[in-house]
Amino acid sequence: xxxxGRKRILLATSGLGVAGLALAGCTGGPGVSGGDxxxxxxxxxxxxxxxxxxxAEQELLEESWADWEEENGIDIQYEGSQxxxxxxxVRAQGGNAPDLAIFxxxxxxxxxxxxxxxxxxxxxxxxxxxxxxSEDWAAYGTVDDTLYGAPLMASVKGWVWYSPAQFAxxxxxxxxxxxxxxxxxxxxxxxxxxxxxxxGFGSDAATGWPGTDWIEDLILRQSGTEVYDQWVANExxxxxxxxxxxxxxxxxxxxxxxxxxxxxxxxxxxxxTPFGDVANAMASGDCALTHQASxxxxxLVEAGAEVGEDGDVWAFILPPYEASDxxxxxxxxxxxxVGAFSDDDAVVQVQEYLSSPEWANSRVxxxxxxxxxxxLDPENAQSPILQSAIEIxxxxxxxxxxxxxxxxxxxxxxxxFFQGMxxxxxxxxxxxxxxxxxxxxxxx
Amino acid sequence: xxSFLAWLxxxxxxxxxxxxxxxxxxxxxxxxxxxxxxxxxxRVYTIIRLAACVLFPLGVMWALQSWWWAILAAxxxxxLFFWLDYRxxxxxxxxxxxxxxxxxxxxxxxxxxxxxxxxxxGQSMLxxxxxxxxxxxxxxxxxxxxxxxxxxxxxxxxxxxxxxxxTVVGLVxxxxxxxxxxxxxxxxxxxxxxxxxxxxxxxxxxxxYTARPAGAEQIGFxxxxxxxxxxxxxxxxxxxxxNTLFLIIVFVWIYTGFAMVVxxxxxxxxxxxxxxxxELDGANAYERFMNVVVPGIRPSIVVxxxxxxxxxxxxxxxxxxxxxGANNTSVIANEMYQQFRSFEAGRSAAYAVxxxxxxxxxxxxxxxxxxxxxxxx
Numbered sequence: 103x104x105x106x107g108r109k110r111i112l113l114a115t116s117g118l119g120v121a122g123l124a125l126a127g128c129t130g131g132p133g134v135s136g137g138d139x140x141x142x143x144x145x146x147x148x149x150x151x152x153x154x155x156x157x158a159e160q161e162l163l164e165e166s167w168a169d170w171e172e173e174n175g176i177d178i179q180y181e182g183s184q185x186x187x188x189x190x191x192v193r194a195q196g197g198n199a200p201d202l203a204i205f206x207x208x209x210x211x212x213x214x215x216x217x218x219x220x221x222x223x224x225x226x227x228x229x230x231x232x233x234x235x236s237e238d239w240a241a242y243g244t245v246d247d248t249l250y251g252a253p254l255m256a257s258v259k260g261w262v263w264y265s266p267a268q269f270a271x272x273x274x275x276x277x278x279x280x281x282x283x284x285x286x287x288x289x290x291x292x293x294x295x296x297x298x299x300x301x302g303f304g305s306d307a308a309t310g311w312p313g314t315d316w317i318e319d320l321i322l323r324q325s326g327t328e329v330y331d332q333w334v335a336n337e338x339x340x341x342x343x344x345x346x347x348x349x350x351x352x353x354x355x356x357x358x359x360x361x362x363x364x365x366x367x368x369x370x371x372x373x374x375t376p377f378g379d380v381a382n383a384m385a386s387g388d389c390a391l392t393h394q395a396s397x398x399x400x401x402l403v404e405a406g407a408e409v410g411e412d413g414d415v416w417a418f419i420l421p422p423y424e425a426s427d428x429x430x431x432x433x434x435x436x437x438x439x440v441g442a443f444s445d446d447d448a449v450v451q452v453q454e455y456l457s458s459p460e461w462a463n464s465r466v467x468x469x470x471x472x473x474x475x476x477x478l479d480p481e482n483a484q485s486p487i488l489q490s491a492i493e494i495x496x497x498x499x500x501x502x503x504x505x506x507x508x509x510x511x512x513x514x515x516x517x518x519f520f521q522g523m524x525x526x527x528x529x530x531x532x533x534x535x536x537x538x539x540x541x542x543x544x545x546x
Numbered sequence: 547x548x549s550f551l552a553w554l555x556x557x558x559x560x561x562x563x564x565x566x567x568x569x570x571x572x573x574x575x576x577x578x579x580x581x582x583x584x585x586x587x588x589r590v591y592t593i594i595r596l597a598a599c600v601l602f603p604l605g606v607m608w609a610l611q612s613w614w615w616a617i618l619a620a621x622x623x624x625x626l627f628f629w630l631d632y633r634x635x636x637x638x639x640x641x642x643x644x645x646x647x648x649x650x651x652x653x654x655x656x657x658x659x660x661x662x663x664x665x666x667x668g669q670s671m672l673x674x675x676x677x678x679x680x681x682x683x684x685x686x687x688x689x690x691x692x693x694x695x696x697x698x699x700x701x702x703x704x705x706x707x708x709x710x711x712x713t714v715v716g717l718v719x720x721x722x723x724x725x726x727x728x729x730x731x732x733x734x735x736x737x738x739x740x741x742x743x744x745x746x747x748x749x750x751x752x753x754x755y756t757a758r759p760a761g762a763e764q765i766g767f768x769x770x771x772x773x774x775x776x777x778x779x780x781x782x783x784x785x786x787x788x789n790t791l792f793l794i795i796v797f798v799w800i801y802t803g804f805a806m807v808v809x810x811x812x813x814x815x816x817x818x819x820x821x822x823x824x825e826l827d828g829a830n831a832y833e834r835f836m837n838v839v840v841p842g843i844r845p846s847i848v849v850x851x852x853x854x855x856x857x858x859x860x861x862x863x864x865x866x867x868x869x870x871g872a873n874n875t876s877v878i879a880n881e882m883y884q885q886f887r888s889f890e891a892g893r894s895a896a897y898a899v900x901x902x903x904x905x906x907x908x909x910x911x912x913x914x915x916x917x918x919x920x921x922x923x
Contacts, residue, residue, distance in 0.1 A: 188887055213889060307870040367759035373872065374757065374781055513888030524872045528784065538692040544890060545673050545680065545687075 147448040148177045152190065153204030153438070156182040159470065166465035170455055176448050187512070194219040199443040202453060204254055207508040208242040209515060211439050215245040221445045223249045226454035234459055234475045238502045242509075243439045252457030255465070256437035256474040258491040259395040259505065260319045261417035263384055263402075276418050279425040280323065284354055287361050290390050300364040300389035301356050302375035303523065308516065312377050313523030314507040316356065316393060318434045320348035322503055323423040334509045340540040349532050356527065364389035372527045381405040384415050393420065395436070399487045400470060410486045417487060419494065430499025436508060437474065466492075474502075511544050518542030598623070622653055663902065670895035684896035688881075693874065698900065700790055701859060701877045705904075707791070708858035709851050712798045716805025717847070720813055721835060723806070733810070737803035744800065748867035751796045755782040755868075784873050793875060796864050801857065805850045812846035813839060845915060852912035859905050878904075 155163055160182045167178055181200065183189060187210060193199050194214055205211040214220055223231070223243070231240050231252045243251045262283070269276070272293060277283045290298035303310050322330045325344045332338040333345060356362050359369050365388030366375045381401035383389035392398075396417075399409050407414040419431050440456050442449055455461050459477025466473055469484035472492050480492040494500050507515040522539035526532065554562055580598070606619045673680050688694045723732045739747060756766030757779040764770040769779040782792045816839055824834050840847070862879035869875045871884070882897035 191889070307866065309870065309872060365759070370781060370784060371759060374784060511888065513885065513890050517884055517888050521871065525874075528786075528873055534692050541687070541691045542888075544888075545683065545892065 147175065147446075148179055149202065149446075149448050149452045150200040151178055151180045151202045151204065151452070152186065152193075152200035153180070153182055154184065154186040154206050155180075155204065156184060162468045162470065163465065166461065166468055167452075167455070169464075170461070174451060174455075176452060178452060187516070190214065194443070201442065201444045201446070201449045202456075203441050203443065204438045205251075205441055206436070206438050207512070207515070208439055208504060209509050209511055211243070211250060211441050212245045213511070214441065215248075215250050219443060220250050220441045221443065223251050223442070224445065224450045224453060226450065227252050227457045230454065230457040234457075234477045236474070236476075236502065238504075239437075239474050242437070242504050243441075251439045251441040251453070253474060254438040254440050254456060255471045256435055256495060257395050257397060257472065258419075258433050258435045258494055259315050260420045260434050261394060261396060261398070261487070262420055263392050263394065263398060263415055263417045264390060265384075265387065265414060266411065266416045267414070268387070268390060278421050280320075280351065280421060280423045282421060282425075287355060287391070291360055294390070296390075297359075297361050297364045298390040299355060299362045300366060300375075300380045300383045300392045301362050301372045301527075302366070302377040302380045303373050303527065304376040304379075308520060309373060310520035310523035311507065312394065313352075313356075313527065314519050315395065315434065315505070316352045317345075317348055317523075318503075318506045319393075319420050320351050320423075321345065321506075322432055322434055322501075323420070324348055324351065327501060327503060330503055330506065334506050336510075336543055339543075340536045346532055346536060349526070349536070353526075353532070369527060369529075373524050381407070396472070396487055396491045399485055403485075413486075417490075430497060430501065431494050432501045432503075433494060434503050434505055435474075435495070436505045513544050514539065514542040618653075666895045666898050666902070669891055670899045672892050672895075674890045674892050676891060680892065684892045685900070687893060688896055688900070693876065696874055697871075697876045697878060697881050700875065701861075701879075701901075701904070703790055704794060704797075704858045704861055704877060705855050705908075708794050708797050708801070708861075709854040711794070712801040712854050713805045713809075713847060713851050715798065716802045716850070717809050717840075719802065719806045720810035721839065724810060724813055733806070736806050739800045740803040742800070744863035745867050747796055747800055748864045751799075752783070752868050755792060757781040783869050783875070786874050789869065789873055790875050793864055793868055794858075796868070797858060797861065801854050805854065808850050809843060809846055812843035816842040845918065848915045849912065852908055852915060856905055856908050856912065859908065860901065 160180065164178075164180055171178055186203075187207070190199075190203055190205075190210070191214065194217070199219065203214075205214075211220070228249055231243065231249060235253060239253050240249065243249055243253060264276075268274075272290075274286060274289065275282075277286050287298050290296075301312070303312050305311055318330075321333060321344070324347065329338055329344055333340075333342075338344060356372065357369060362369055363371045363375065365383035365386070366372075366379075377394070378401045380389065380392045380394065381398060382405045384392055384398075385402060385405035385407035398417075402409050402415050409415050419433060422432060440453060442453050459475050462473040462475035462478045463482050465471060466478060466488075467482040467484075470488075472478075472483060472488050472495070474495045476496055478492060478496070480489050480496070483489045483492055495502065507519050509515065510519070518539045518541065522535045525538070526535045554565060557565070602619060602623055606615050669676065670684055671679060671681060673683075719732075719736055723729055723736070726732065742750075753765070754767045755769075756764075757769050758764050758766070760773075760778045764773050764779060766779075768782065773779060783789050820838050820842070821834060824838050829837065860879055861877055862883065865871060865875055865877050865880045866883065871877075871880045878897055878901045882894050882901065885894035885897060
C-alpha cells in the first residue's frame with residue numbers, strides 16, 4: 103500500500119516535471135516568422151512563391167532566378183507541394199496565402215480570383231503579356247476582363263510518338279488527316295500482327311487524365327475551336343452528339359483490342375498501366391505508336407531511347423480531322439499562370455521578372471521545359487522535341503487551345519472526367535459515361 | 547501552433563525528432579498526470595487544479611489562436627474546479643471530480659460534434675458556394691447520378707461483409723491461440739497489422755495485387771504466385787464486382803487483430819466450471835465452443851461487430867489509396883472527399899449526411915450494447 107502511494111507521488115512529480123518542461127518549450131520559440139531560408143539574395147526582402155513544381159524541376163526553377171535574386175536583393179522562397187490544388191484554397195481562406203502562386207490550371211486561378219483573393223496584374227506584367235503572349239494565352243490569365251497574371255511555362259500536347267527507323271524500314275507514311283491515322287493503324291496491325299498503340303492512363307488518384315487529352319484533341323480537330331470553347335463553358339454539354347462523336351473516334355483506336363495495348367495486354371490494361379511506362383515500351387520497340395504530351399521526352403530518355411528526327415523515337419502532332427483544314431497546327435496545350443496575393447514592390451518586381459523573356463530564356467536553357475513567351479529563343483531549348491514545340495507555339499498560324507480539363511471546374515476537370523475515361527476504357531457504354539461526366543458539373 | 551511548427555521547420559532534422567517526441571511525451575505526461583490526481587482531495591491538488599485552470603485555457607488559446615475558445619475554456623474550467631474543490635473537501639465527491647474532468651471533453655463534444663452535425667445538415671441544403679437554399683437538390687443529384695446508387699450499395703456491401711468476416715476469423719484465432727503454446731507470439735503477429743496505418747497497408751496490398759501482362763515480369767506477390775502455379779495474372783483491382791472484395795480483404799487483415807484481442811480477453815472470462823460441466827454432459831469440443839463459449843461472450847461479440855461495422859461504414863483510406871473509386875469500387879466517404887476537393891461543399895455535405903444517417907443506428911446500438919455489457923458485469 104505504502105509503495106503504491108510512493109509510486110503515485112513519483113508519477114505525479116514526474117508528470118509535473120514533464121508538464122513544466124512542455125510549458126517551457128511552448129513559449130513560442132524564436133524565429134516565429136519562419137527564420138531565414140538558405141541561399142538567394144541577401145534576404146532583405148522575401149517573396150514567397152507556392153506551386154506544384156517539385157523535386158528536380160524545383161531545383162531548376164530556383165536556379166533560373168538565382169542570378170536575378172543576387173542583382174535585385176530579393177530573396178525568392180519557393181515552396182512546392184503536390185497538394186497545391188487543395189492547399190491553395192485553404193491557405194487563401196486562412197489568411198496565410200503566399201505572395202505568388204503558380205497555378206497549373208486557369209480554372210483554379212479563376213476560382214480563387216472570383217472569390218476576391220488575387221491582386222490584378224501590375225502594369226509591367228500587363229505590358230509584358232501584351233508584348234510577348236498571344237491573345238489566347240492572355241485570356242487564360244484573365245477573369246471577368248481583369249488580367250490577374252502572366253503565363254509561366256507551357257507544354258504542347260497531342261504528339262504521336264513513333265520510331266522513324268521502323269517507319270522507314272516498312273515504308274509507313276506519317277498521316278495527314280485523322281482517317282490517315284486510322285488507316286496507318288490498320289496497316290501496322292496487318293503487317294506486324296501486333297497492336298500498334300500503347301496507352302497508359304495510370305496516375306494514382308488522377309488515373310484517366312491521359313484519356314482526356316485524346317478527347318480534347320479530337321473535339322478540337324473534329325468540331326473546331328468554337329465548339330471546343332463552348333464545351334469548356336458547358337454550353338455544349340458532354341451529352342452533346344458532337345462530344346459523343348469525338349469519343350467514338352477515339353474509341354476506334356483505344357477501345358479496339360486489335361489496336362491496343364502493345365506490350366501491356368488488352369484494353370483492360372490501359373487503366374492499370376502507369377502513363378510513364380509506355381516510354382519503356384516505346385524504347386524497347388514493343389510499341390509502334392503512342393499519344394502523349396511533350397514531357398514524354400524525359401521518360402523516353404530515362405528509358406534509354408534517343409529522341410530526335412534521326413533518333414530512336416520521334417513525334418508528329420496529331421493531324422487535323424480533314425487534310426483540307428491544314429492552315430497550321432491545331433494544338434492543345436497546358437501551362438501555368440502566376441497569380442499574386444500581394445502587391446508589395448518586391449512581389450511586383452518578381453512577378454514582372456517571371457513574365458519577361460529574360461526569365462523564359464533563363465529557365466528554358468536549363469532544359470526540360472518550354473514557354474509560350476514569344477521573346478524566347480528556340481535555340482535555348484535543350485531537346486529537339488522542345489524546339490519543335492516552341493516553333494509550334496510561336497507560329498502565328500497555330501491555333502492553340504488550353505487543356506479543357508484544366509479549364510473546367512475541378513469537379514469535372516479533375517473529377518468525373520478522369521473517372522469517366524477510366525470507366526470508358528473498362529467497358530462502360532459511351533452514353534452512360536457521358537451522362538456521368540456531365541453529372542459532375544457544379545450546380546452553378 | 548503554426549508558429550511553433552514554423553519554428554520547428556527551420557531546425558535540423560536531428561533536432562526535430564527529439565523535439566517532436568518530447569512534445570508528444572509531454573502531452574501524454576500531462577494527461578496521465580491529471581488522470582492520476584483527478585480523484586484526490588488536498589491543498590496541493592487544489593493548487594494544481596487552479597494552475598490547470600489558468601494554463602489550460604492559455605494552451606487552448608495558443609493552440610487554436612482564438613480568444614473566444616480560451617475564454618470559454620477558462621470560464622468553464624474555473625467554475626467547475628471551484629465547485630468541485632468545494633464539494634470534494636471531505637474526500638468524497640468522486641463523481642463530481644469525474645464530471646469536472648469530463649466537462650471540457652463534453653463541452654468540446656457538444657461544440658465540436660453536435661454543432662458541426664447541424665451545420666452539415668444545413669450546408670447540404672445549400673448550393674456549392676453556400677449562397678442559396680436548394681432544398682433536397684443535392685440529395686436528388688446523388689441518387690440520380692449514374693453511379694450514385696452504386697456508391698451507396700458498395701458502402702453497404704462493406705458493412706455487411708467486413709465486420710462479419712473480421713469477427714469470425716478473430717474469434718477462431720482467439721479460441722485456438724488461447725489453447726496453443728507461444729500464445730503471446732501469435733497474438734502479436736495477428737495484432738501487428740493494427741499498428742500499420744490504413745494508407746500504409748493499402749500501399750502494401752496494392753503492390754501485392756499488382757498485375758503485369760502475361761509473360762512479363764510480375765512485380766505483385768499474389769500474381770507471381772498465380773503465375774508460378776501456372777495461371778495467368780489477374781488484375782485484382784479491376785475485376786468487377788470482385789474488386790470490392792479484394793479491398794475488403796485488406797480491411798479484414800487489419801481488423802482481425804482487433805477482434806482477436808477483445809474476444810480473447812472475453813474468452814478468458816468464461817468460467818471453467820461451465821466448460822467442465824458441459825464436458826461431463828458429453829459435449830464435444832465443437833459443441834462446447836458453440837453452446838458455452840459463444841453465448842458466454844455474446845456481448846463482446848456484438849460490441850466488436852458493431853465497432854468494426856462503424857469503421858467499415860466510414861471506410862475511406864483503403865479505397866482512396868488503392869483504386870480512388872475506379873471500376874465501381876467507390877464508397878460514400880470517397881465521393882464526399884472528391885466533391886469537397888472540387889469546391890462542391892453542398893454535395894459533399896449531402897454525402898456526409900447520408901453517411902451520418904447510415905452510421906447513426908449502428909452507433910446507438912453499439913452504445914447501448916456497451917452499457918448492457920457493463921450492467922451484466
